[in-house]
Amino acid sequence: MEAARKLKNPNRAWIRPLIEQGGARYQQIVRQIATAVDDLVLRPGDRLPPQRELATALGVDLTTVTRAYSELRALGLLEAQGAGGSYIKRKASGQDTTVDLGMNIPPLLDGSFFAQLMRAGVAHAQERMGSGDPLMSYHVGAGAPVDRQAAAVWLQPMLGAVDPGRIVICPGGQSALGALLLTCSRPGDCVLTEGLTYPGLLAAAQTLDRSVVAVAADAQGMSPDALEDACARGGARVLYLNPTIHNPTTRTLSAERRAALHAVASRHGLAIIEDDPYWRIAGDAPAPLAALAGPSGAKHGAPVYYISTLSKCLAPGLRTAFIAMPHGAAITPVLDALRSISLMPASWMTAVATHAIETGMAHDMVKLVRHELAQRQRLAGRLLPQGVQCHPHGLHLWLELPPLADPYRLIQIAQQRGVGVADADAFRADESVHKALRISLGGAMSQEQLRVALEKLSAILQEEHRPARATGIV
Known part of the structure; x- marks a missing residue:
């Protein structure tokens, strides 16, 4: 057997x-x-x-x-x-008792409110089908008008009033990222990003034959001077930024740093992909670079392609994300790229997401998620007091380890004791050595399950190595 x-x-x-x-x-x-x-x-x-x-x-x-x-x-x-x-x-x-603290997913996916949101969305989708809406047929293009209008409502807190005609509905943030790399660069071109960056970017760039070049960061995030130097070396076409509760370091770029990076990108003719999944749960983030670019951004400054996904504040399974196109940028190349990747979004899930936004249930769910994450962050702060960088509503923590630590051994022992975490190697854009762990808080089904997992992890860290002292909460 x-x-x-x-x-x-x-x-x-x-x-x-x-x-x-x-x-x-x-x-x-x-x-x-x-x-x-x-x-x-x-x-x-x-x-x-x-x-x-x-x-x-x-x-x-x-x-x-x-x-x-x-x-x-x-x-x-x-x-x-x-x-x-x-x-x-x-x-x-x-019988599998492992608690996965290695994947950034929102909590409360098994909660009663989320179940209510799903039931209401499915019922609405059925009503649309009953009224003659060809929901289950092919839908190529940027998305149905009703879905793009809902996306504009979702994006309004970040970007202000957005013309639904500038929005592209995508089957998740990863497909949006892949489509934009295809649109904004050619094989062999350089994509600039921080030395520690989103693994999905690294995977997409490798698959699409784009070269990832790391740009140095300081305590505030990517350095404008280092970006200037990287641009001067040539070959770069795209700048990738994850500006809010950065994955994995948890840093959030200030308004001044965002403006400075946009200015450098504008001088060197870069296109910016602004991947911003955590803006809504942060609650305190400055305006995105896409808002700073303004109506003339595509003509007089670096065009900013803004990605917002429901995966990190509602549920990954909704597979719904939005691209807000730069003013004046052609939408057809992005649509062509998306069709080559996934043909179209899952209309059924998009209808559920649209209903959640239209009724305000998505907004209410975000508030519940933020409240739950605040409690989980406080719990983690009590159990992992040393070396932790975090955001009070973030999905993850960044725990730097001392120079002599062996991250692979720590991860192996944690797995044996039923706790999964991610180490810095998964996020490396270059060959630099970073000894750190990313600890995600949403995978535990409850705060009690999270408490037990964090206590196990804390005990392992004390047994093996004592983490470096924190340099400050970001």
Whole structure:
């Protein structure tokens, strides 16, 4: 029976030579194992070779394999049992007690209000179908007028009045990001971003053959002087910014820093992709760069493509995001790129999101999420008092570790004790070494479950290493 399958000897049937031009070696290992799982070459309970043995077989450093195994644990594919070895993880079940603090998702997805929001949205979608709306047919283009109007309402607090004709409905923020990279750059072009950045950008850039170049940051975020230097080296077409509760460092750019970065991008003819999923839950963020650009931004300054998604403040499963196009920018290339990626948004989910916005339920849900996150942040502040950077309503924390810390060991021990976290390597845009953990607070089903998980993590940190003192809350 597969539930009892646990091989004593490692399964080596999946191992293939690494490819010289196949990208980062640790990522090739991750892809090999993930593909083997999909193809049933590796099955739940199969043991992987010891890290040192696999490193020898593939001709790579031990750290490369360690990093790959760490990434697989973060993806939920690998289960480490210390000296017992590493195994392909079984499907989630009622016996799986791991609390995932490695993924940024909003809390309350199992709450009564969210269930009410979904029931109301589904009922509304059924009414639309009953009245002759071809909701379940193909819908190519920027989105139905009713959905774009709702998006304009959603964006109004960030950007002010937005012409619905400038809005593109997308099936999630990742597809929006991919479409904009296709639109604003060509293969081989440079995308500028901070040295620690959103992993989705790194994945999209690699897939689309864009080169990611790290720009130095200071305590306030990306440095305008460093951006100036990066632009002077040439080859850059796009600047990617995550300006509010930055993922992973939690920094929020000030209004002055946003204006300074926009000015540099304008001088060098960059297009800006402003990925801003946390603006609504922050509650204290300055106006986005897209608002600073103003009506003439596309003509007299850097065009800013603004992405807002419902994934981080309502639910990832709604798969609904919005692009606010720069004034004067052609919308057709973005639509062409989106069609090549996903053809169209899921109309059913978009209808649910639209109803939630129109009725104000989405706004009420955001308030509930912000309140819950404030309580969870306070709980984390009591249990993880050292070295933590955070925002009072943020989905995650950033915990810097001392120089001698071994993040891979910490993550492995945490996984063994039922706590999943993400380490800095997942966010690196260059080869710099960052010893830190990103701890997400929304994955725990309740505050009590979060408390137990954080207490376990705190105990592990005290056993292994004492984290560096905090330099201040951001």
